[in-house]
Amino acid sequence: MELNREHFRAIIYYNFQRQLSQQECLAELLSTSIQKNLHEELGVRKLVSRWIPHLLTEEQKAARVNWCQKALDPVHIATIPLNEQRTVTADWYTTICLPKVITELRKINPERRIILHQDNAGSHTAQKTRQYLTEENVELLEHPSYSPDLSPNDFFTYLKIKSRLRGQSFQSPEEAVDAFKNAVLDLPANEWNKCFENWFERMQMCINLRKTIKVQRSWCRQRSLWDQEWNSIVFSDESRFCLGVHDGRARVRRRRGERRNPQFFVERHVHHTVGVMVWGALAYGSRSPLIFIRDNARPHVARVTIHFFQHNDVTLLPWPPRSPDLSPIEHVWDMMGRRLLNLQRPPQTLEALREKLVVAWNEIPQEDIDHLIRSMPRRVGECVAHQGASTHY
Structure with missing residues (x-):
């Protein structure tokens, strides 16, 4: 049966987020595969939609426009x-x-x-x-050499221009130059401000990263010969799990150059996501119960916590900042998150989320945890070999 292109186009553009399984129900409209009709006939691809502030009123939109005009x-x-x-x-x-x-x-x-x-x-x-x-x-x-991430032209200007000119063709160099100028002039002043703010942040991040790398390298060198010693370490950490474990990115089907079309925007709330904070500890051959704690608590550095450790003769292992790749418990949090993602019926309430988290924590095989702890000598060795930089873990 020959494809009724206009009918199929109307269906796709009526609901950009229609799932492929739903489109297959419209098979009577198709004479070839779904993908061929979407990509070759209609020229649309499945991409991540943009999000914008949720439910702006006309007054709020007008205020935004006025602000941008004054800022230009x-x-x-x-x-x-x-x-x-x-x-x-x-x-x-x-x-x-x-x-x-x-x-x-x-x-x-x-x-x-x-x-x-x-x-x-x-x-x-x-x-x-x-x-x-x-x-x-x-x-x-x-x-600095080999540092495109510190060049505003590389991480901002050229990317913005490429995005605006993508899919266009030019008949002459003069036409291309005019398009380039217009693409730059169309960027509002607040975008340039963000560019320079980001530039300063990148510089500071580079400075902080160097300090962090030095601390990581020193920490790993001091423990590079540890082997069985890791079996005596208790790794503890807290993590936050949210209701609605979806990554928040909605896919839509659109053509190249249509990224800024408001039809492909997805509105969403920007308030704090509902979820729970958990604490857990694991060691070679054992683990603690999963404990639910108050959001934004800092139990690791609280004075009462330090006093408890001193009173019970527990030695604290100093930890380098920003080093999740050196902590095996980070992988356990990732395992639990994946288990929640794979549930056919994700939890819809906080109580259900707590129940699923306890089940996920208890169902992780102890052998998997022991394997993570046995990887500590390799993690530390790789960190030393990389001069304190991140490892593949």
Whole structure:
């Protein structure tokens, strides 16, 4: 039977989140496979929908628009097209590209301090380029090698432009340049603010990560020869499990370039997710009962907890920060989460969630827990070999 494309298109666009099993019930409309008709005939793919703040009123939407309009500041975009069959050299960079950018910036404010951030391309690091920047009194913000995650162009600008221009074709270089300019100009000022905030956060994260890596490396080196000693360690931790164990991402079918179409947005609540906090401890050959605790409690560092350990002659094993890959109990939480995901009837109430968590905790084979603890020498050894960086665990 020949496919009635318009009818099938209407069905898909009526409900973008229709499951494939439901579409198969419409087999009388199809002459070929479901996937072929979706991908080849209709040109749609199954992708993650975007989420937006839940149930905005017209007044709230108008307030958002007004705020964005007030926040928009004029942005000068200096897009310098490269002539066909021309290579980017230090000569081109210092005689054509940079002068146009610097001239436009100084038209706005002649006394403006200009700091240039660029990557380490050959034309950027050439002696001629450095000499030109010195003569023009332009400060250079050096960029670390092999660090695209610290470059705003790489982690923000280019990704935004690619997203906006995806699926478009251009008949001439001039048309492509105009599209590039418009793509950048269409970015609101608050997006640029987020870019720089993210940049500063990435810098601080890089600094913090280095400190963490040093602590992890030192911690692992001190215990690199441990073997049977791990059998005497009790690993404890708390974790939070939420009602509705779905990952929160809804899939829709759409074409390329339709990501920003409001039809594919999914509204959701942004309040705190309902769930329970649990605490557990495990050791080689045994485990504790699963204990439910109050949300946001900090039992590990509470003064009464430390006093209890001292009174009962329990030695605390210092733990490096941000090191879930070194803790076997993190894998147990993951096992429990997977068991909840695989339930045919997920719990709908907190009481049901507590019951399922206790069952999941008790049903994990002790051999699996012992295997995780036996992996500690390998975890520590891999951490030392990686100079304190994350392991594959």
